[in-house]
Amino acid sequence: MTVESDESFGDVTPDAARRLLLGAVEAFAERGFHATTTRDIAGRAGMSPAALYIHYKTKEELLHQISRVGHESSVRVLEEATSGDRTAAERLASAVRAFTRWHAEHHTTARVVQYELAALSEPHLAEIVTLRRRSEEILRGVLRDGTETGEFAVTDLRGTTLAMMSLCIDVARWFSPDGRKSPDELGVLYAELALRMAGHAPSEVTSSSG
Amino acid sequence: MTVESDESFGDVTPDAARRLLLGAVEAFAERGFHATTTRDIAGRAGMSPAALYIHYKTKEELLHQISRVGHESSVRVLEEATSGDRTAAERLASAVRAFTRWHAEHHTTARVVQYELAALSEPHLAEIVTLRRRSEEILRGVLRDGTETGEFAVTDLRGTTLAMMSLCIDVARWFSPDGRKSPDELGVLYAELALRMAGHAPSEVTSSSG
Numbered sequence: 001m002t003v004e005s006d007e008s009f010g011d012v013t014p015d016a017a018r019r020l021l022l023g024a025v026e027a028f029a030e031r032g033f034h035a036t037t038t039r040d041i042a043g044r045a046g047m048s049p050a051a052l053y054i055h056y057k058t059k060e061e062l063l064h065q066i067s068r069v070g071h072e073s074s075v076r077v078l079e080e081a082t083s084g085d086r087t088a089a090e091r092l093a094s095a096v097r098a099f100t101r102w103h104a105e106h107h108t109t110a111r112v113v114q115y116e117l118a119a120l121s122e123p124h125l126a127e128i129v130t131l132r133r134r135s136e137e138i139l140r141g142v143l144r145d146g147t148e149t150g151e152f153a154v155t156d157l158r159g160t161t162l163a164m165m166s167l168c169i170d171v172a173r174w175f176s177p178d179g180r181k182s183p184d185e186l187g188v189l190y191a192e193l194a195l196r197m198a199g200h201a202p203s204e205v206t207s208s209s210g
Numbered sequence: 211m212t213v214e215s216d217e218s219f220g221d222v223t224p225d226a227a228r229r230l231l232l233g234a235v236e237a238f239a240e241r242g243f244h245a246t247t248t249r250d251i252a253g254r255a256g257m258s259p260a261a262l263y264i265h266y267k268t269k270e271e272l273l274h275q276i277s278r279v280g281h282e283s284s285v286r287v288l289e290e291a292t293s294g295d296r297t298a299a300e301r302l303a304s305a306v307r308a309f310t311r312w313h314a315e316h317h318t319t320a321r322v323v324q325y326e327l328a329a330l331s332e333p334h335l336a337e338i339v340t341l342r343r344r345s346e347e348i349l350r351g352v353l354r355d356g357t358e359t360g361e362f363a364v365t366d367l368r369g370t371t372l373a374m375m376s377l378c379i380d381v382a383r384w385f386s387p388d389g390r391k392s393p394d395e396l397g398v399l400y401a402e403l404a405l406r407m408a409g410h411a412p413s414e415v416t417s418s419s420g
Contacts, residue, residue, distance in 0.1 A: 030328075032242025114383065115325055118240075159391065159399045162384075167373060170380035173324065174372075181369065189369045196406045 019045040024062040071131035088146030096194040097187035103171040104183035110172035153199030229255040234272040281341035298356030306404040307397035313381040314393035320382035363409030
């Protein structure tokens, strides 16, 4: 198991702290949070347990940092993908494409973040839940806009939002770089499926005029 | 964490073997496969490690049995939901509704089964992969039928099948019995979303005649 890219943790400094996060993601993904020791993480980062302790006091602190950076990164992706003066359909397609691609590209980190939530301390979990709500709000806002403009036909706004989030997030569970689709190809398919889920029917306008 | 129901393992005999499977699901869900000991599993089943050993030689054997019974049960659910002389749309709706409900009702077992696949031995994993392919084939068959009859407009048969499976399976990750929707209510919503993903447009027939 290799961590797919350093990109998620690229902003983390110093370099030793970043390497420890990568080691922790790798270890948590392979063995699970509870079966991983800080010694194991330090070893993967080529460091001693004492050196790890300078940067992170506990294993939970590492998990918290991974979850925070991961969630902040995916929220940013959604914000960027939904900005600008475009139709709701365009924003939905670009949001789902980018969110799907993110979960494919960062599948190992995303898996750890999703599967080990229960291992976070209560205050840390609360912080992460706030970030997750933010993602949900962004997507729900786009679906609401499109429903108001008549672009979409969404009957269950909350349920449809959660289903779309879930569809994109679950990519992290099964995605493999050896699979048939690249992260972006998968994003394109999922954007089309999301438009369908939203009841977006681009052809209706023209067909009803005929 | 409690295991939601004994139903998945209801057919397992003797009673001690069934209790061990339930204890193992509970422990794996809480701590992960690698952090769980057979002593822990035996304790949860109210038994000694020696008594566990009579039924299962290794922790992996318990995981294999959980995965096998879980996958066989969800394949059966799909087979039953797609049988009979009905339209593809009816069969798709009933398949997605039942498969979603199964993953909500058995969310703890389903989580263990999905997240711990990598801990199975190679021959056991191969057996499980065969069962997973069977689920996929059932759903793909319904989508293919509907595309041939013109009920559906599926452009990427394989990708759409995998997306629908993924949507239903991911219910196990986030479903909570304290949430807003019951397993069946969620199944009804997801059946509707799946029909949309398949490009099923029931209103088109009537609207084009107007």
